[in-house]
Ligand code: FES
């Protein structure tokens with residue numbers, strides 16, 4: 001398999017070398033070979049981002065990871081817009097990290113986290129499309145001996161009006177490829193008013209093979225001579241294997257080998273994954289669970305509570321005026337302490353990775369949000385130079401941050417394969433392993449104190465956040481003496497240029513952070529720290545509104561600059577959500593707003609609550625301003641998706657710790673939203689400012705929990721300060 | 732270990748697997764049809780949904796031993812030859828999938844529902860569609876089921892058919 005692949009690379013570059021400025025064309029050709037369908041030599045490269053086939057197919061290269069969020073289609077729209085090609089002729093292919101490395105980052109950073117996909121690459125991918133267009137037009141001008149300025153192009157057909165000649169991109173490609181690509185920076189991009197493809201609610205390009213079972217995910221990889229591995233790591237994070245007896249397991253059908261995972265666990269390698277998984281239970285293992293086995297929710301919460309009280313080791317994140325004095329002198333004082341638990345990602349496709357380690361090369365087959373990081377992890381674990389590491393990209397069955405900057409599962413797969421050199425091994429985590437060995441959303445508590453004057457105006461607010469730091473977990477040796485970790489305070493920045501700005505103007509504001517780490521691994525979960533911080537802030541703002549006797553929307557408005565984009569979204573969500581219209585009996589509303597990832601969102605939620613405390617959400621109206629809306633249909637899908645993810649977490653989501661381990665193991669005790677519980681979602685996309693590109697995958701989740709909780713506290717007439725709601729008495 | 736005969740998507744297969752092996756893993760690993768997905772292994776998520784003699788079933792909890800050679804198993808690969816099942820057509824038109832991982836199971840569940848009930852109400856859909864989608868495609872799934880029902884039952888379609 002691997003040999004033929006390498007042979008093929010050589011052949012393909014021989015065939016096409018003359019047409020593409022000496023650059024090889026590995027991936028299209030690769031995919032075509034795999035599919036056995038395409039004419040191998042036919043796609044011709046026009047700069048890094050575009051390939052054209054004689055039949056006019058335009059292949060757009062995608063460097064970012066498509067894991068459901070629709071970025072593939074959006075990025076293709078950006079390129080196709082500048083290319084002026086026929087959208088129905090657009091196809092895509094994935095860039096491989098080793099190719100990106102070889103070509104000195106021709107496709108920029110591949111890492112797909114932080115709602116980066118479009119907002120941080122839109123400029124250079126559009127220039128990639130424009131460069132290809134320039135080359136194709138130059139080829140036509142040369143061929144016809146006419147000035148380039150006399151040519152027009154529409155849907156991939158180039159026309160010279162004066163001489164009534166026209167031709168296609170497919171016909172021009174060969175000549176165009178001989179030209180030197182232009183300096184992308186020299187190209188002038190289209191004015192937004194001239195866009196024909198950007199901004200259209202187009203269907204996704206990657207749907208067909210998701211409807212008939214033919215799409216291959218990492219978990220579906222099948223290679224000649226491949227074996228399968230099931231794994232078990234010490235259930236207590238940081239625990240080690242004390243002793244291990246694999247004699248019974250080795251006698252089970254299909255079992256080939258039992259191997260250690262460093263010192264923290266083991267893997268069974270067998271002919272099928274099911275046999276490997278069955279044999280896991282037959283391995284007699286004794287763990288050295290270490291001191292962490294004493295940890296529980298109670299000990300971790302006590303640690304956080306200490307962070308709420310302490311006077312030392314604090315990071316003063318924001319300070320204007322003197323909040324403490326102002327609150328002291330206030331007519332009315334309000335106080336509330338909030339809490340949000342650890343959460344697992346529970347991507348639909350459990351973590352998996354297939355690896356092959358040979359004497360001087362390593363190869364993996366994996367769905368990852370960080371192909372370059374995964375390549376590094378392979379090289380680091382195997383000791384094989386990165387130039388000899390190859391990563392085959394698969395679209396993950398969900399990422400939500402779990403397949404982001406941490407490549408723990410890639411390292412693990414490589415370490416298993418190293419113990420059986422020459423044999424490809426597919427490692428799959430069971431759902432139980434996936435849920436109990438996550439990179440959890442950090443736990444935190446947040447204490448607010450605020451004061452109002454006689455006119456019910458806020459005179460000061462003190463925010464004390466106490467919680468675990470992702471940065472500290474990922475950089476255990478980092479010097480964090482001053483506990484400075486801005487990342488944990490996402491959404492509360494003062495700087496109007498920040499993409500995570502707190503959109504309220506508060507006099508006398510003090511925000512402090514007490515870093516309180518535990519032994520539980522933490523990482524980036526859809527929205528990272530935004531969903532917790534927005535829940536805290538927006539629910540406490542609601543408490544202040546109630547204390548002031550003002551309407552929730554009015555109160556928020558009074559704290560916002562009159563012309564702000566955020567205010568526009570608040571107003572829109574209120575208006576479309578019928579905020580000022582009377583409610584039917586038994587129904588309640590809540591509202592929240594937040595800005596993150598350069599996108600402004602606000603939502604109104606309408607629900608009813610029965611006598612037993614059961615919540616029924618009827619309707620959610622979510623307004624967002626993400627700047628340019630590249631594909632409104634996909635934005636709408638992301639809004640719906642983030643609402644499902646956010647509601648699941650707010651209603652039921654928690655990973656609790658007992659004896660040092662995560663209690664929740666599978667969907668029966670980590671409940672998530674199902675179709676019957678899905679409220680009607682109305683998405684209103686309204687850009688308020690030209691020239692800005694906001695994120696889409698994460699920002700809108702920010703308003704889900706607070707709008708829900710605010711609706712419930714309106715229903716109950718008292719604040720709710722802790723998630724998930726299943727643990728709250730809602731009567 | 733004895734070999735066992737299975738009929739999947741109208742084709743006969745002979746597999747070697749232990750009796751207690753869940754049908755899901757036999758289909759994925761021995762037969763090699765990977766469209767049917769693993770999500771939980773405990774009948775919670777529906778990613779592994781198939782039709783067993785025409786009825787919806789979660790294959791991760793069906794032991795191989797309970798399958799008879801006369802049983803007819805349909806997986807996502809066998810739903811139609813050319814993606815022409817009304818559910819597949821509606822799914823494409825409504826642009827339902829996000830990551831797509833749960834969608835084989837969703838489509839098998841929806842097609843089983845429509846077979847039972849040509850014109851499902853929203854409540855029928857609520858009751859029948861209990862598969863998990865972490866990407867949150869539920870609103871479009873509902874829309875696509877109604878469309879699939881229209882595609883199947885519209886007079887124009889009947890004439891064609
Ligand atoms: S894998 Fe069968 S229901 Fe989840």
Ligand code: FES
Nearest residue numbers: 830831833864866
């Ligand atoms: S589409 Fe991703 S889990 Fe449903």
